[in-house]
Amino acid sequence: MSLSCTALSVTRGKRTVLSGIDFALEPGELVCLVGANGAGKSSLIRCLDGLWRPGSGEVSIDGKRLPSLTRAQVARSIAYVPQAGGDTMSLSVSEMVTLGRAPHRATDTVSLRARKVEAALARFALNGMETRAFDQLSGGERQRVLLARAFVQEARYLLLDEPTSALDLRHQLEALRTVREMVDELQVGALIAIHDLSAAARFADRLVLLEQGRIRAAGAWQNVLTPEHLRGAFGIEARVGTVDGLPFVIPEAQG
């Protein structure tokens, strides 16, 4: 079982945004997708969720090719959290999170749905905010609501596009820990596009580094976050190491 793509290429306008991507995400693993602005991280996530059709190549969910699946079928397998700011519906926090149960409408009882939503609100520290309007929340609060909505969806695969970019340090750590727990306890597969390389190395089983629409490197963080790859993909010199077993990446002062 996996969420996978083979020989995926995407063109937008005259621009090739992804080229020859082979990738598979398996249940029970957390993969971080890293790369410079415009490298193609969001584009790959949109293709894997079926929101964008690739120009060539194919995407499969557990062996079934994407164009043959309905949106409802995709939603039972994949929970997608877009970059912050994409969602501006004027619903309450509790209504937004409840939307995550839509794929289970046929089998949910009212009380089961309420219990699941309540558990998700608690997990993302949203208790007491249930009646607040989503579009009046701060960026970080919105991200937590969108994570709770993905959590309650109980999909096998999670696609998270920069889910922690607006979170403060504590909530960032808690959100990534929660995703790690979901991966370990519930055996979901999670793909997270993220700019924080230290956090990526800390929480992911493996990293995929994109550069101009191609995979430049993939594997254990020690093999991906090398001086050569960081220079090539980001144009920086960086110090990479561990402190008490926790990985860090610190850019050097540029001359």
Ligand SMILES: Nc1ncnc2c1ncn2[C@@H]1O[C@H](COP(=O)(O)OP(=O)(O)OP(=O)(O)O)[C@@H](O)[C@H]1O
């Ligand atoms: N709708 C579009 N039309 C044309 N080009 C697009 C479109 N969406 C994205 N692109 C281009 O595709 C490339 C990849 O964009 P993408 O958003 O996937 O990058 P990213 O790695 O997620 O970047 P960031 O870190 O800034 O979020 C960029 O050059 C971008 O300008």
